[in-house]
Amino acid sequence: MAAGMREVAEKAGVSIATVSNVLNRPQVVAEPTQVRVREVMRELGFVRNGSARQLRAGTSEVICVVFPGFSAYFDELTRGVEERASEHGLVVFACATNDDTTKEETYLRVMMEQRVRGILLTRASNVFQSSGPKLRRHAPVVLVDLESPAHDHCSTAADDGHGSEVAVQHLHDLGHRRIAWVGPTDVPQMVTRADAIHRTAADLGIEVLDVVTPPKTLVPAGQFAARELHDEGMPSAVICGNDLMAVGMEMELKSLGYSIPGDVSIVGYDDIEFAAAATVPLTTVARHPARLGAAAVDLLLGGCGTRDDHTHQQLVFPSELIVRSSTGPAPSPR
Amino acid sequence: MAAGMREVAEKAGVSIATVSNVLNRPQVVAEPTQVRVREVMRELGFVRNGSARQLRAGTSEVICVVFPGFSAYFDELTRGVEERASEHGLVVFACATNDDTTKEETYLRVMMEQRVRGILLTRASNVFQSSGPKLRRHAPVVLVDLESPAHDHCSTAADDGHGSEVAVQHLHDLGHRRIAWVGPTDVPQMVTRADAIHRTAADLGIEVLDVVTPPKTLVPAGQFAARELHDEGMPSAVICGNDLMAVGMEMELKSLGYSIPGDVSIVGYDDIEFAAAATVPLTTVARHPARLGAAAVDLLLGGCGTRDDHTHQQLVFPSELIVRSSTGPAPSPR
DNA sequence: CCCTACGATTGAAACGTTTCAGCGAGGTGA
């Protein structure tokens, strides 16, 4: 059924080795031969067997990205990964774990088995802690947006600590003295942000309310948090763990009759494409996901995990506050 | 570096064949041997080489999904695929083409080369038309949300024709006589919807305005269309090609001072999770993406493409109109 | 005590490539 190089070679009247050369080192085979072989390939609908190739050559052209689900942030992240990867002739496969540990384990196993060229991990749960070393022995791993406590991995991340500080400072400058933080407590990146916010707020004498969301940080989580705050007492400003939640917050608050930023100021994280286009364009801590993704690919290809002499790098990119219309002066107390 | 079955066998004092049996047919190997072999595997950090396995065994445990980008609809679709796939011990890799033909070609090539267990195609561009037959010879292909004109493929789809009829009828019942359709003209699924809308509207004596969007049917496209309609003359109801655009439409219209559904009624497609939670909960044509995905996996595994005697099936699932708050009576003309 | 049967294990042949040393033919410089 599937024609292999053997059939191609026979029909073209050359050896298998020559067929292989046409594919892998065209310079060494004479022009006419090349043309003839390619012609036969087309005729026979030849598709080279990747497993065999990879088995023999030991190298794969696949990079895998693992994340919790397909949302705007990861879409942009992946775009960065893909762009850089394709410059090197690599292909990017993504998979969503839905925060399911078992699924994550399965995915990582398959990737190791396939000896993929590299794995980009975001939001890795405890799986990574346990099987990290084994994983690393079978494929280069780069952490995106996820710092390894032991610094024994390459990673790229945005400087969320600094971003958070600037965000809080911004709100302080606008006169806000009571703000809320909205995010899950079981997602490492979010905890980093929360910590920095609390720290900075304490320094500046700002009170922080915590609204805990589920780990699924999408629009509905923001809406949920908005209702929560509405019931418990609305602060003058809210920092949401990402833009999607911030948009949910915006929408729900408007429904509840709040004016933004008149009554409540809102800040997000990520600066996804859509942040600028929200009903009220969002003030947000830009994290440039595409850049993080591209840099992660550079680390992968830069020898991470393949060379013994490699020292792991933690790349941290500056994050900046993009001020749009969702933040304004705190309403004067009455 | 990477320990293979050879090393495991040696260290456990058994033959390679036995190691393989431990992995693939545990029933045939004695309990104590099994324990010992597994123990050694753990010690050595053995990970079986998927390429070799696949080369010899001829079967892969990977299903691939191809779509334009990572958005809510495809997230839900993939969830359905994944759920069904994992029941069969299969793993799902996704990739985003960003509507780039070259990228799509590359992806499909790699998938064929890897001899994946199956490919789920959505939004395939002309690539599919050209390389379809070749593709099909090397991997089972199922089309999702995409009808093959020649019916020479398996496919799953929602009955958009019927869904559209019902939507228009619904608006007619509410008294709307001038509506808009918002969507791209170069995406097959969208064209199907547009056609059905035009047809039904004509029957009912409803005038339809077309607003053409770019193929990237996300929130901003809806916002763009809203401004377009605002400038050109707002109809009393708008049907958007999907929920994301409908949400964009909602948001922008509210910003422009319109009341929903007071001034304008809005209908979407898909019924993504978020549709119910939008500022104004969305009336939408539910297409149950997860169900489409799961059914596609069933078709794949049901012998599509593997058996010669297989006849291709076109599975069409009913789509239903979910009426929420974004549609209401047409404003009385004054 | 032999024969059979059965359970556990194994040797070796694939699977479809890549790669490397080598081979013949033709060309070039001395």
Added chain:
DNA sequence: TCACCTCGCTGAAACGTTTCAATCGTAGGG
């Protein structure tokens, strides 16, 4: 003319599994 080089091509050995037929004990039946 000979030695040597280059060019284009090829034979055959890997790569790490799976699988099937074959082997070896050993226990049970006659």
